[in-house]
Amino acid sequence: MTELDILFPNGKEILLAGTTFIIKPFTFGQMPKVIKVLQLAGAQVEQLKLQGKSATPAVALSVIAECGEELIKLMAEILKVDADFISNLSQEEAIELLKSFYEVNSDFFKSRVMPLLTKTA
Numbered sequence: 001m002t003e004l005d006i007l008f009p010n011g012k013e014i015l016l017a018g019t020t021f022i023i024k025p026f027t028f029g030q031m032p033k034v035i036k037v038l039q040l041a042g043a044q045v046e047q048l049k050l051q052g053k054s055a056t057p058a059v060a061l062s063v064i065a066e067c068g069e070e071l072i073k074l075m076a077e078i079l080k081v082d083a084d085f086i087s088n089l090s091q092e093e094a095i096e097l098l099k100s101f102y103e104v105n106s107d108f109f110k111s112r113v114m115p116l117l118t119k120t121a
Helices: 003-007 028-050 057-079 083-087 091-120
Strands: 012-016 019-023
Touching: 012 091, 019 091, 028 057, 057 083, 057 091
Parallel strands: none
Antiparallel strands: 012 019
């Protein structure tokens, strides 16, 4: 049993627009789209860093403006809902959803994916 299993043994429950969802680790089939969105966001952050900008709300807004549509499509696909459902979430719900995806999946990315990427770079 991993630490993630201890924290979220059956996934993490989240209530969005009156509907309960279980956020689970990304499947292998979801990974290409997840990585694509992360690459888009990372490229945007790197571009802003080159312009001398640090992590600020303006940088976060810029990343959302650049990657938002892809992120909405990805979240909708993972939750098996229409993209309009995600688009119509309150800001608080959308942030909570992103936070849940991060909490459930971050350990895998930190301990497995990032070391592989740095070895091949």
